[in-house]
Amino acid sequence: MSASDKIALDDQARAILRGNDRGGYTVPTDGLYPYQWNWDSAFAAWGFATFDIDRAWEEVETLLSGQWPSGMVPHILFHREDPGYFPGPDVWGASNGPIPSSGISQPPVAAPFMRAIWEQDRAAGEARLRALLPKLVAWHRWFMRWRNRDGMIFIAHPWEAGRDNCADWDSAMAMIDPVGVGEYTRRDTSHVNPEMRPTKEDYDRYIWLVQRGRRMGWDDATMAADWPFQVADPTMTFILLRAHRDLADMLEALGEARGEVDAWIREMEEGALRLRNPETGFFDAINLATMEHTGHLTSASYLNWYAGIEDDAMLGHLEHCFETVRYPVPSLAVTSPDFNPKRYWRGPTWGIMNALIGIGLKDMGHAGHAETLRDLTAGLIAEHGFAEYFDPQTGGAAGGGTFTWTAAVWLAWATPSQGDS
Numbered sequence: 001m002s003a004s005d006k007i008a009l010d011d012q013a014r015a016i017l018r019g020n021d022r023g024g025y026t027v028p029t030d031g032l033y034p035y036q037w038n039w040d041s042a043f044a045a046w047g048f049a050t051f052d053i054d055r056a057w058e059e060v061e062t063l064l065s066g067q068w069p070s071g072m073v074p075h076i077l078f079h080r081e082d083p084g085y086f087p088g089p090d091v092w093g094a095s096n097g098p099i100p101s102s103g104i105s106q107p108p109v110a111a112p113f114m115r116a117i118w119e120q121d122r123a124a125g126e127a128r129l130r131a132l133l134p135k136l137v138a139w140h141r142w143f144m145r146w147r148n149r150d151g152m153i154f155i156a157h158p159w160e161a162g163r164d165n166c167a168d169w170d171s172a173m174a175m176i177d178p179v180g181v182g183e184y185t186r187r188d189t190s191h192v193n194p195e196m197r198p199t200k201e202d203y204d205r206y207i208w209l210v211q212r213g214r215r216m217g218w219d220d221a222t223m224a225a226d227w228p229f230q231v232a233d234p235t236m237t238f239i240l241l242r243a244h245r246d247l248a249d250m251l252e253a254l255g256e257a258r259g260e261v262d263a264w265i266r267e268m269e270e271g272a273l274r275l276r277n278p279e280t281g282f283f284d285a286i287n288l289a290t291m292e293h294t295g296h297l298t299s300a301s302y303l304n305w306y307a308g309i310e311d312d313a314m315l316g317h318l319e320h321c322f323e324t325v326r327y328p329v330p331s332l333a334v335t336s337p338d339f340n341p342k343r344y345w346r347g348p349t350w351g352i353m354n355a356l357i358g359i360g361l362k363d364m365g366h367a368g369h370a371e372t373l374r375d376l377t378a379g380l381i382a383e384h385g386f387a388e389y390f391d392p393q394t395g396g397a398a399g400g401g402t403f404t405w406t407a408a409v410w411l412a413w414a415t416p417s418q419g420d421s
Helices: 003-019 038-048 053-064 110-120 122-146 167-173 200-215 220-224 234-253 259-273 299-304 312-324 351-363 367-384 404-414
Strands: 152-155
Touching (some): 053 122, 122 220, 122 234, 234 259, 299 312, 299 351
16 A cells, blocks of 8 residues: 555545534434444544544543433434434433433443544543443443353344344344234334335334333333343453453552453453353353253354453454455355345454454454455455445445544544554
8 A cells, every 4th residue: 555545545534524513422323323323432532642642532422421320321312303313312301411312321442542532642541431430330230240141241122232243132022922013113224225224124123122121110120030132242241341451450450440341340250251162162152041052153153352361263264264264354254154244244354353353363462364454454454445344255335434443443443644653
C-alpha cells in the first residue's frame, strides 16, 4: 500500500467517525442504526482515541450515563426520537434507567478500550477514569450476578451477544414458539438486502423475547425465575474475562481494591474452560436448557487468547482457517452446513472480531499469527471499504456502509500507520 493510499484511508476512517458523531455519542452508521449501541460505542471511543482523546472519553461517559440502578448498561440508548426505527423505545418499554433504552446488555468491551484510552492519556485522563471505574465495577458485578452460570456467561437474548443470528443460538431458539408476536415492520431489511439479515423466523423470536421482558418490567429477579433462552456464550465469557483483567489492573493502578474482581477472574478462568467442546476440541456455546454444546466453530471461538487462555488446538484451527479462507475469520466455519457468506453472523467476516482475536494473539505471544490476521484485515478494508461485514471468500462488502466500528478498527489496529515509528 502506498503512503498516499494509507493517508487517504486514514482520513476516510476519521471522516466516518466524525460523520456518525451525534454529539457525545456515535451511531453505528447513518440510517440503518440511528442510536447509540453499547459495544459499537466502545469501539468508536477506541477509534477516536487515535486523533481526539477528549472525544474518546466523551463517548464512554455518554454510554455509561445510561447505566441502570442494577448496574446493567443497556445495549441501545435511545437519545433522540426516530419513529422509523424498529424496535424502538415504545416496543422495549424499559424505563428502568435515566435514558430510554433497551432491556438487555452487550459484550463489555468498554473496560479494555477505556484502559487503552487511559494509557494514552494517563495524566489528564486520571480524573475521568476514576469517575467511571465504579460504574464499570457495577456493570461487571451485574454480569456476575445475573448472567453467570458456573463461571460461564450466558445471554438471555441473541441480541445481547451482539451476534444476532449466529448458529450458536439455533437449538435454543427452536425451543421458543413465538405465538402472539403480532405484526411489525423491520427497518433493517429496508436499508440492506434481506438476504444479508436475520430471517423473519429469527426476528419473530427476537421480538417475542422483547415482549416477554417488557411484561416483566425488565426485572432481573422476575425474569431469572423462568429464562426461556439461556446460552452460555464464548463472546460474552471471553470478553468479560478480559474486561475483568483490565478492570482489576486499572483499579490497582489507581490505588483501589481489586480483590472482588480478582475473585471473578478466578471463577471465570475455570468456567471458560467448560466451553471447550470435548468432541471437537474447540470452544463453542452451550444451550443451558439441555447442557449440550452447539458444535459450531465461530469467530467467537477464537477469543480465548483475548481472555488470556492459551490453546494449541485453537491455534491449529486458526492456521487451517488462514489456509482455506481468503479473508478470515468467518463468523461461522466454511465447512459448516449452515455457512452463508453474506447472512450477518452465519458466515461473514467482521473487522471487530478480527481485531479482538488479533489483540489476544499478540498478547499471548503469537505475534506472527496476529500480524497475518492484521495484514489480511487491512487488505480487506483497503480493497472493499468500511462495511459492516464482508464475504470471507470474495471480500464483498455487506450490511451497512461507512460503518463506525470498522473505521475504528482501521485507525486503532489495522492501518499500516499503526506500524509507523
